[in-house]
Every structure is written in structure tokens, then in C-alpha cells.
Amino acid sequence: MLYAVIIAGGKGERFWPRSVRARPKQFQRIVTGRTMLQETFYRVYPEIPGERIFIGAGEQHRSIILEQLDEVDGGNLIVEPVGRNTAPAIGLASSLISSRDPEAVIAVLSADHVVKPRDAFLSALRDAEKAAEQGYIVTFGIEPDRPATEFGYIEVAELLKGDFGHEIFTVKRFREKPSLELAEEYRTAGTFLWNSGMFIFRADVLLGAMETHMPALYRGLMRIRTSLGTADEQQVIEEEFSGFESISIDYGVMERFDRIACLKPRFFWDDVGSWGALERHLKGDDRGIIRSGNVITVDSEKSIVLGDEESIIALVGMRDTIVVKEGGRILVCHKNADQRIKDVLKKIAERGENLPYL
Amino acid sequence: MLYAVIIAGGKGERFWPRSVRARPKQFQRIVTGRTMLQETFYRVYPEIPGERIFIGAGEQHRSIILEQLDEVDGGNLIVEPVGRNTAPAIGLASSLISSRDPEAVIAVLSADHVVKPRDAFLSALRDAEKAAEQGYIVTFGIEPDRPATEFGYIEVAELLKGDFGHEIFTVKRFREKPSLELAEEYRTAGTFLWNSGMFIFRADVLLGAMETHMPALYRGLMRIRTSLGTADEQQVIEEEFSGFESISIDYGVMERFDRIACLKPRFFWDDVGSWGALERHLKGDDRGIIRSGNVITVDSEKSIVLGDEESIIALVGMRDTIVVKEGGRILVCHKNADQRIKDVLKKIAERGENLPYL
Numbered sequence: 123m124l125y126a127v128i129i130a131g132g133k134g135e136r137f138w139p140r141s142v143r144a145r146p147k148q149f150q151r152i153v154t155g156r157t158m159l160q161e162t163f164y165r166v167y168p169e170i171p172g173e174r175i176f177i178g179a180g181e182q183h184r185s186i187i188l189e190q191l192d193e194v195d196g197g198n199l200i201v202e203p204v205g206r207n208t209a210p211a212i213g214l215a216s217s218l219i220s221s222r223d224p225e226a227v228i229a230v231l232s233a234d235h236v237v238k239p240r241d242a243f244l245s246a247l248r249d250a251e252k253a254a255e256q257g258y259i260v261t262f263g264i265e266p267d268r269p270a271t272e273f274g275y276i277e278v279a280e281l282l283k284g285d286f287g288h289e290i291f292t293v294k295r296f297r298e299k300p301s302l303e304l305a306e307e308y309r310t311a312g313t314f315l316w317n318s319g320m321f322i323f324r325a326d327v328l329l330g331a332m333e334t335h336m337p338a339l340y341r342g343l344m345r346i347r348t349s350l351g352t353a354d355e356q357q358v359i360e361e362e363f364s365g366f367e368s369i370s371i372d373y374g375v376m377e378r379f380d381r382i383a384c385l386k387p388r389f390f391w392d393d394v395g396s397w398g399a400l401e402r403h404l405k406g407d408d409r410g411i412i413r414s415g416n417v418i419t420v421d422s423e424k425s426i427v428l429g430d431e432e433s434i435i436a437l438v439g440m441r442d443t444i445v446v447k448e449g450g451r452i453l454v455c456h457k458n459a460d461q462r463i464k465d466v467l468k469k470i471a472e473r474g475e476n477l478p479y480l
Numbered sequence: 481m482l483y484a485v486i487i488a489g490g491k492g493e494r495f496w497p498r499s500v501r502a503r504p505k506q507f508q509r510i511v512t513g514r515t516m517l518q519e520t521f522y523r524v525y526p527e528i529p530g531e532r533i534f535i536g537a538g539e540q541h542r543s544i545i546l547e548q549l550d551e552v553d554g555g556n557l558i559v560e561p562v563g564r565n566t567a568p569a570i571g572l573a574s575s576l577i578s579s580r581d582p583e584a585v586i587a588v589l590s591a592d593h594v595v596k597p598r599d600a601f602l603s604a605l606r607d608a609e610k611a612a613e614q615g616y617i618v619t620f621g622i623e624p625d626r627p628a629t630e631f632g633y634i635e636v637a638e639l640l641k642g643d644f645g646h647e648i649f650t651v652k653r654f655r656e657k658p659s660l661e662l663a664e665e666y667r668t669a670g671t672f673l674w675n676s677g678m679f680i681f682r683a684d685v686l687l688g689a690m691e692t693h694m695p696a697l698y699r700g701l702m703r704i705r706t707s708l709g710t711a712d713e714q715q716v717i718e719e720e721f722s723g724f725e726s727i728s729i730d731y732g733v734m735e736r737f738d739r740i741a742c743l744k745p746r747f748f749w750d751d752v753g754s755w756g757a758l759e760r761h762l763k764g765d766d767r768g769i770i771r772s773g774n775v776i777t778v779d780s781e782k783s784i785v786l787g788d789e790e791s792i793i794a795l796v797g798m799r800d801t802i803v804v805k806e807g808g809r810i811l812v813c814h815k816n817a818d819q820r821i822k823d824v825l826k827k828i829a830e831r832g833e834n835l836p837y838l
Binding site: 138418420421432433434435438443447449450451452454455458459460463465475479 | 774814
């Protein structure tokens with residue numbers, strides 16, 4: 123049976139000021155009229171029924187998730203007592219799900235990526251499930267259409283044999299985010315795909331890989347599993363979690379495990395990693411301006427201006443500028459500098475002005 | 481006796497969004513902690529006592545003026561029933577004042593200019609008063625320190641003889657705002673001074689000049705004067721005013737009258753005609769950023785960011801940018817484009833969104 127685990131633990135700092143700690147990017151309407159979490163959920167629901175869709179998130183976001191997803195109940199939230207990166211979170215989810223269904227196949231999905239169209243995604247998912255049932259941890263590797271430096275890459279080797287509707291490759295190596303020069307080489311080579319961060323596996327296969335490559339984590343997960351349904355459950359989860367090493371699933375498992383496959387899907391994927399990325403998803407006007415809310419522009423072009431109905435934003439003589447207002451937070455940022463928005467958050471934190479600004 | 485008439489009828493559109501119809505630039509704190517009207521008032525008060533200082537303004541600003549100036553009472557407001565530019569407004573003020581004091585000398589001052597230091601201003605005023613008593617309309621002509629294209633110029637001729645502490649010249653001609661090339665020539669010539677728009681005259685001299693050069697206006701003013709203190713006063717003012725031609729004092733009187741003098745003062749003067757002009761008055765930080773309110777900057781320079789305490793403004797990777805937030809109005813403007821802020825107001829008006837945005 124196929125399960126989905128939607129990872130909704132991101133901080134979304136690059137989407138400040140709309141994204142804040144209390145309501146990060148995945149809980150916001152960034153590209154469509156639905157929040158990114160809702161988009162992710164309804165991408166697999168109802169093909170995967172609500173009781174088999176789990177959401178991994180921090181305790182502080184429990185009520186937002188239940189508010190945004192009617193079909194999910196509190197029992198489907200996998201709450202990390204403390205953030206320990208993706209390996210412990212995915213290990214915990216696998217442990218919980220496999221205790222109910224030892225045959226479970228789990229698709230791990232990011233709550234804040236754009237994937238479309240839905241049909242192509244579901245078709246890729248079904249094929250990946252088949253490969254996962256054969257014992258592979260299956261990643262989704264996106265064919266680059268530009269020399270992106272903001273993604274990791276997967277270097278693929280040979281085609282897997284089997285009755286698949288997609289090309290599924292064995293994996294030679296995972297590659298870190300490259301320089302622009304290297305990214306150009308990757309694209310020319312044709313055997314490097316973007317690591318979308320989504321993957322699918324049999325729960326027992328993943329736990330087996332953790333037993334081999336992350337034995338301390340594995341032991342903790344097994345102790346948690348034994349406690350499930352007992353009065354100690356919550357306490358054991360908290361104890362074990364706080365002791366886990368903070369480590370990503372890529373580093374902890376994927377780069378060490380020998381049965382990794384990579385499916386090349388036919389859907390469009392983007393992690394929408396910054397405000398500037400919106401230009402890949404929204405059409406601007408004839409001056410290249412993407413706008414929402416009450417906005418007036420004079421002699422301006424190639425800009426993103428996102429306001430609200432409470433106020434008016436006037437842009438005069440500007441280009442390549444991002445302006446976002448959200449409540450009492452206003453960002454004015456050059457497009458080339460949107461990676462430095464994090465520095466704003468640092469400065470706010472240094473001033474001790476966390477609320478209502480972070 | 482010396483009187484002051486402070487002209488506070490400007491719209492201040494170039495200072496949107498802080499300046500709005502209900503509270504234009506002259507009623508705002510732009511350069512100092514006092515409003516520009518307050519600065520203007522206390523530049524002559526108490527040397528000129530409160531009962532001899534009049535404020536010319538629109539009816540809609542009566543309460544702001546009384547709120548900002550404790551020393552002024554309603555009787556000292558000269559309210560124009562409709563805006564008809566400066567000639568009718570100054571004519572009305574002269575008519576009202578001369579009906580009380582036929583010997584009155586009147587200094588006409590703009591409510592939204594920067595003039596400093598105060599001592600130098602008062603000293604120039606006293607000298608100008610002397611020349612005015614000899615029958616001159618005396619302007620203040622500022623020595624250019626740059627080839628400004630945003631001011632009119634006064635071409636001066638010979639020095640007036642007399643016991644003056646300043647150079648006071650006869651005037652050859654008034655010149656419109658020049659091209660940059662012409663402005664350079666003016667500066668080199670040394671006989672061209674900026675027309676500060678302030679002047680001083682005997683009320684009877686001005687009214688005599690109007691009788692000669694603007695006879696229709698003069699007749700209307702005399703009809704108003706006859707009605708003063710009668711039950712018809714307000715009705716006559718309204719009737720006459722609505723019939724007056726809308727014309728500036730420069731065009732209607734100054735360019736035609738033969739006894740114009742120009743005093744070259746020793747004070748600093750600026751009309752602070754745009755947000756960009758703030759750089760002449762406020763010192764930025766070491767990156768050239770002028771800021772107020774809750775502002776965070778990252779990798780930015782040479783900008784003006786004026787926020788408030790209700791919200792935070794973050795500037796990232798920007799330069800030569802003006803950001804001003806005032807209530808629900810936000811401006812993001814390139815420094816080179818600040819003359820186009822008026823186009824924003826036009827667009828707001830076209831949309832019919834006058835309040836609370838204009």
C-alpha cells in the first residue's frame with residue numbers, strides 16, 4: 123500500500139516577509155490560490171486516501187495544518203519534538219507507518235515545491251512505486267533546462283530493466299550544488315538530473331538502510347517503535363529525538379545505500395526557492411511586472427510587487443525590483459540580491475524584535 | 481509696521497505619500513522635528529508678533545493650522561474660497577491688512593521652504609523692509625551653488641544706493657526655469673540669482689501695481705475691501721474670488737512692475753522640492769542612507785528610507801532608491817524619477833480611489 127509523507131518543516135526564510143516562523147512558505151499562497159501544502163496534499167489525494175497521508179511538521183504548526191487540510195486529522199501529524207533535519211524525521215515516519223503496515227511503500231514529498239501537471243506526477247509516482255517494491259529507494263531526477271546552481275544533482279548510470287512507463291536509472295553518484303561552470307558541464311553531459319528531494323521506498327528497505335548506515339538512529343527508532351501505544355510513547359519519542367544527530371536523509375542514507383534508482387518524470391518541477399523564482403510561474407504584464415494587491419506602477423518594469431488590500435504600493439522608475447508587503451513587514455529587494463533576505467532575519471533577531479517581524 | 485503673510489496653499493504632491501490633500505507638505509515634518517509651517521512661523525515670531533502674522537490657506541486646512549500654531553487665531557487665517565494661484569491670494573492679504581494699517585509692509589513667505597540660519601534671515605528681512613519702505617517690491621535672490629533647473633532666476637542689474645547691510649540690486653528681468661545649459665551660463669555670468677519666491681512690499685505699493693497691471697483683480701479687491709466688516713463680507717469674497725483669473729504674482733505683477741529690487745541674503749535657502757532634495761538637508765549614514773522609523777538595510781547604499789514605528793522596512797541590495805511609508809501608502813521610487821510621483825496621484829485619481837490614498 124502506498125503512503126505519502128509530506129515534509130512541512132521548512133522555515134521558508136527566503137520568502138520573508140510573507141513567510142514567517144508562525145506561518146512559513148508551505149502554509150502560504152505563493153504561486154496559486156491554494157497554499158503550497160494544500161497543493162501538495164491534493165496532488166496525491168484522493169488517489170492516496172487521507173488516512174494514508176501523513177504530515178511531518180513542528181508542533182507549532184499543528185493547528186495551521188489541520189485548518190488548511192480538512193481531510194487530515196491529528197493522528198496523521200508526525201510531530202518532531204525538535205528539528206533534527208530530514209533523516210530522523212523520515213526515519214520516525216517510516217517507523218510509525220511500518221508498525222501499522224509492514225509492507226508500506228512511502229512517498230516522501232516536499233510541502234513547498236511546485237509540481238505540475240498532476241496527472242504526470244501521479245503516473246510517475248505509480249511507476250516509482252513499482253521500482254520501490256523491488257527494493258529500490260527511488261528518487262525523482264528532473265532534466266535540467268538551465269544550468270541551475272541552487273539544486274543538487276543526481277548522476278545516473280544505466281536504465282533499470284522492467285515494465286516501466288518512465289526511464290528509471292541506477293544512480294552513480296549524488297552531487298552537491300555546483301558552480302555555474304560545473305552546472306553547464308552537467309547539462310551538456312546529459313546524465314545529470316536535478317535532485318528534486320522527493321523519493322519513494324519500502325519502509326522496511328529504508329529502515330534496513332538506516333540499520334546499516336545510521337545504526338544509532340536505527341536503535342532509537344526501534345525503541346520508539348516498541349513504545350508506540352504505551353503510556354511512555356511521547357516521552358520516548360522526545361528523549362530519543364533530542365539525542366539524534368541532525369543530518370539529512372541525502373547525506374545519511376542516499377549517498378551510502380547501494381540500491382538507489384532515479385526516475386526521470388514528465389512533470390514540471392521547481393522548488394520556488396526565492397521570490398525571483400516566481401517569474402518562472404506567474405506571467406507578468408507587458409512591462410514584465412508581476413503584481414498582486416493594490417499596486418500602481420509608473421515607468422517601471424521587470425519587477426515583482428506583491429501588496430495587499432490594506433494599502434497601496436506605488437513603484438516609480440524602478441526595474442528588477444521585488445517589493446513585498448505583508449502586514450507590518452515590507453521588503454524592497456533587488457532581484458539579484460534575493461539570496462540575502464536571510465540577512466534581514468538575522469538582523470531582526472539580533473535586535474530582539476522577533477515578534478511580529480519574524 | 482511689518483506683517484508676514486505665510487502662503488500655505490501648496491499641494492505638496494511631490495512629497496506623496498507623506499503629503500496628502502488633507503495634510504500637504506507644509507503641515508508635515510520633512511526636514512526637522514517641526515512641521516515646515518511651524519519652522520516658517522517661528523522664523524519670524526516673536527520678532528513679528530502673532531497678531532501681525534497671517535496664514536493664507538484653503539478652508540480645509542483651517543484646523544491643522546490652528547492645531548500647529550498656538551499663537552495664531554482664526555482671525556489671522558486668510559482663507560481662499562477657491563484656489564486662484566498667488567496673485568489673488570496676495571492681493572486679498574494686502575487688501576485685508578492695508579484696511580487695518582494703511583502703512584503696512586508685508587513679507588510674503590512660503591510655508592514649505594527651508595531657510596537657515598534664522599538670524600541671517602531676520603537681518604535680511606530688516607534690510608528688505610527698508611527698501612520696501614522706499615517703494616520697492618523686494619525679492620530675495622539666492623546665489624546659485626549649482627546649475628539648478630528647477631528654480632526661476634532673477635537677473636539683477638545695479639546696486640541700490642542706501643544704508644543697507646546687504647547687496648540690494650535693481651532687477652533687469654525675471655527668467656523662467658532654464659535648461660541645464662542655460663543654468664550653467666547663468667551661474668557663470670554671476671548676475672543671475674534664484675528666485676526664492678519670497679518678497680516684501682508696502683501694501684499700498686502692491687495694490688497700486690495691481691491697479692496698473694491687473695485692473696480687474698484690483699477692482700475686485702476694492703469691492704472686497706468695502707465689504708469688510710459688513711454682513712456681506714464672506715459672500716463678496718466668494719463672489720469676487722471665483723471670478724478672478726488664476727495667475728501667479730510673478731507673472732501678474734513682478735515681471736511688469738518697474739520698481740522691483742532683489743536682495744542677496746546670507747542665509748541658506750531651498751524649496752525642498754522633492755524627496756531627493758532631502759539629501760541636501762539630512763546626513764546619511766556611512767553608506768549614504770538616510771533613514772527614519774524601523775528600517776533594516778542589507779548591502780544597500782545612497783538611499784532614503786522613511787518608515788514608521790508600525791512596521792519594518794527591509795532594503796536589500798538597493799541603491800539610489802527612495803522608500804517612504806505613511807499609513808497605508810507606500811512609495812518605492814528611483815531617485816532619478818522623483819519628478820514622476822505626480823503620475824501616481826493621477827492614476828489614483830483616475831481609479832477614483834481618492835481616500836485614503838490622496
